[in-house]
Amino acid sequence: MDLAVTAVRTALNAASYVSPGPAGKAAFRLFRKPRGRSRLRPEERPVMDRAVAGEIAVGGGRAVSYRWGTGERPVLLVHGWESRGSRFATLVSELLDLGLSPIAFDAPGHGEATGETMTILDLRDIITALDAEHGPFEMVVAHSLGVTATFVAVRERGVRTERIVAISGVPDFAYLVDRFCAGLGLRARLNHELRGRIERELFAGEEDIWSRFSVPRTRTAAGESSFLVVHDEDDDMVDPADSRALTAALGDRARLVVTRGLGHRRIIADGQVAAAVRDFVISGASARAAAAPDPSQRTAAG
Template identity: 50%
Template sequence: MDLSTGLVRTALNGTARVSPRLAGRWAIDLFWNPRSRVPVKPAEEPVMRQAERRELTVGGTSVAVYRWGTGERPVLLMHGWMSRASRWSPLVRALTDRGYSPIAFDGPGHGDSGGRGSTVVEFRDIALRLQAEHGERGGFAAVIGHSIGGLSAFFAVRGGVHADRLVSIAAPADFDCLVDGFRARFGLGPWAAPELRRRIEHRLFPGEPDPWPRLSATHQADRLTLPIMIVHDEHDDMIAPEQSGRVMAAFRDRADLLVTRGLGHRRIIADPQVIGAVLDFASATDPVG
């Protein structure tokens, strides 16, 4: 545990002894808001310079949007937590070479977008806006998400985003996984779970009783009839591979699974073999199975 994490742990758990609600307010702010914004890597700059860039406003927040290609066969890319659209550069290059038109965005609080942090609801709302503006025949050839972007992809497709195919890379099956991971990372006591859950419910679905099933990739699995591809590394140290196993169990014969080794959580989206498999899946016309 580094020094800053240790200080946060001590401060939050100490405050919780006096006022769990006050500690919960600080904890949820830390949960929602990335502590820093990652920069564009030098290797990503050539691809990003080729993008048609613009901004749109969603929920009062300015969102940076990037588009490549001719506009035909649009593919929506959703990045993960503390990431940005530029991390998709290797896949963007491969998609455009295959005739697709990738569309990516920096989530609120990430990259060049405004705001302090993102939610799956905001990712869905951004996806709906982009679908209205760029979706071919009212939808995308594929929606591809990494980490929390993968969970957001499921949430968006159930929430009105149309796609021929869905690809989820190194993503959790349930939002609970993110709450548990946050608690474990900072060593927070039992007080944290009910406080975080209460505040998450209030922000995402105010007044709705028990919204947590909606925050699962497996929620109403029978409603998602599109082909699905799940990609996960067996050595992922941020999102346990068992999370993808739960998604596979829910979708059975409608999903393909690719398990990698030695790529971890972040490098997996730039791996040439993963990119090749995702391209083959996105362009396949035969039934999955």
């Protein structure tokens, strides 16, 4: 185990026996802020240099948006925690080749955006703002916490899309808290303290966040959308079983793609995953064409 993680775990657990409040506050500070801003990679720069940038006021900062293409057939790309919009660069190129218009963003505390952190409500509000400006989206592609936020935006803000790609999706917000505590080896009392601070300080005035920010609860709001669910067998942050359960619950509307060796983060930049999304788009276009009425079969009155 990393020595820094061991030191944090030991200090917080020891402090929780005598001062659970301060220990919970320290755990909350670690939980609520990204560990650092991921930087633009050299291979992403050519794609990002072609983007038209904009700004969106949200939370305590300003998100930065990026758009490509003509504006026709818009597709929204939603990043997760400690990520950024440029991580979708490989997919952006694929979508442009198909005649789609990708739109990505950096949320507050991430990439080129201002602010120190983001919440799932910030992500929801960014998705809603971009939907109002550029939607409705033909497709939304989301990764990690972005998957959870997408389902929340669909349910709470009426965002509609024909197709959703859920990559390494976090099943619910409580999962993040439990995963954070497990990763640091924090005792149950600290988990309880952390949840209390999240309720009071991160989501003050919000109701029922533990069941509300949940993919299982919100997925029924997606109506007749079709789904591509993608997960890596070697994901050490989100259990692949959660994506299998989501696919099973969605039934005939969903297809599952399982990768190997990509983990939780590298999966969104992978060429094979981009190709799977491309095929998902093409299959949707073929299905729409097959369902469209044949003009040659219309009667004179029709």
